[in-house]
Amino acid sequence: MVEIIFGIIMIASFIGMVLYCVKGLNLMVGFFLMATLWTVLSLIGNAFVPNEQVIAHMGEGGIMDAIKYVFADGPASYSSSILVNVFFGAFFGRVLVDTGIAATLIRKVVELGGDKPKITMTLLCIVTAVIFMSMTGIGPVISIAVIVLPILLSLGIPAPVAMFSFMGSIMAGIFGNIVNFAQYQGIFAGFVPEAADYIYQDYFRVGLIAMVVSLVVVLVVSFLFLSKKKNSHAWAATAPQGAADNAPWYSWIAVILPVIGVVTINFPIIPGFIVAGVYALLTTGKLRGGYKEICRLFAKLFTDGTIDIAPMVGFLLTLAMFNNAATFASPYFTAILGGIIPTTPIVLAIMFGVLTVLGFFRGPMNLVGCGTAILAVVVAVFNASATPAATMIGFLYPLFAITTIAPQHLDITQSWVAWGFGYTKVSTKDYMKMSIPTGWIIGLVMCVIVYFMYVSGTLIMA
Secondary structure, eight states: OHHHHHHHHHHHHHHHHHHHHHTTOOHHHHHHHHHHHHHHHHHHHHHHSOOHHHHHTOOTTTHHHHHHIIIIIHHHHHIIIIIHHHHHHHHHHHHHHHTTHHHHHHHHHHHHHTTOHHHHHHHHHHHHHHHTTTOOSHHHHHHHHHHHHHHHHHTTOOHHHHHHHHHHHHHHHHTTOHHHHHHHHHHHHTTOGGGGGOOHHHHHHHHHHHHHHHHHHHHHHHHHHHHHSOOOOOOOOOOOOOOOOOOOGGGGGGGTHHHHHHHHHOOOHHHHHHHHHHHHHHHTTOOOSOHHHHHHHHHHHHHHHHHHHHHHHHHHHHHHHHHHHHHHHHHHHHHHHGGGSOOSHHHHHHHHHHGGGGGGGGOTTOTTTTHHHHHHHHHHHHHHTTOOHHHHHHHHHHHHHHHHHHHHTTSTTSHHHHHHHHHHOOOHHHHHHHHHHHHHHHHHHHHHHHHHHHHTTTTSOO
């Protein structure tokens, strides 16, 4: 009975956190408060009925060890395994922007598409998706956006469609993004240590399929809305003026070099970002001057990249606290929800597809939101069913990646989407008419695909 009571309180607070996210309040503070609340409730609950998760993290220090696990060990482990990837990914994104490689690819696409709006928009979406398989951070997004969006608008594409298609192509690329993979893998590892053995190569096939499916859905929705609206060329914003020199064609491969290295020869991702960055700088002639000048260049690129992701770092660290607090809370959630979580693969895949829409507004299906609590419950249910860890991760990771990436990167709570509203003057209502159905459709389609890949054995780790 105690577990039921505490479970009800935690579910109520969980719903409150979802509403908090919907209102667009500060997520870093919100997740810290939730981590604190769930830790306190779990410790009180443990005093009445033993909580195996709390007891497992209580050493000689007792309650202090439990507090340390949430507020110290969580951020420490997250920063050592995930944030380094985020920082070097941001560095590489800044390299692609400052060398002009990303801008050159976009200009070449526009030349290829000519004055045909649909063809140009399709090509720009494809190139943007490929670029964001490696790039990360709001800085690179804005740097690309101020090139792409004016081009689309100058072709007469209505602002809501232009913004949606651009943001949707970023979302498609994130499905194959190595940094995002490592971030979600780190969350999983907090609940299933064997997740560390689930590597990017295991996921790559799913990510690539999801990227293609997402691009197709985004473009179909864009074309449908494009046909309903009259073209308009009136728009005040212009692309920033700067050097229009094209980066040489042999430098373009730098965009996907980190992905190629990881997939083909299992090259470590951080050296991959460094090698690709150096290659980009060399082939574009940016490594000029003496040793001191080159050192300054690298320092500037890394600093600029760090600034690009600075707003995200505090959020990620408090999210790590929330993840560990969710471990303590999982027995209480399981007491109430455990009986309704299916373990049959087809039913679970359908459930995830239908509930993908709950990944919007950092909701309960979003790992970079409230979803870690649901992850804790699902993992506990699967553990109870004696499902092998490799099988569990190989199936659950793609499902949670889908319900996180598709909604989150189309969501109005995403930092660069929020920036886009101010830049294009698009209303949130016009944007969400396209974004929410698109995220839902992608979730439904991909969860079905993941199920068939699962039953054919292609998702199971060796």
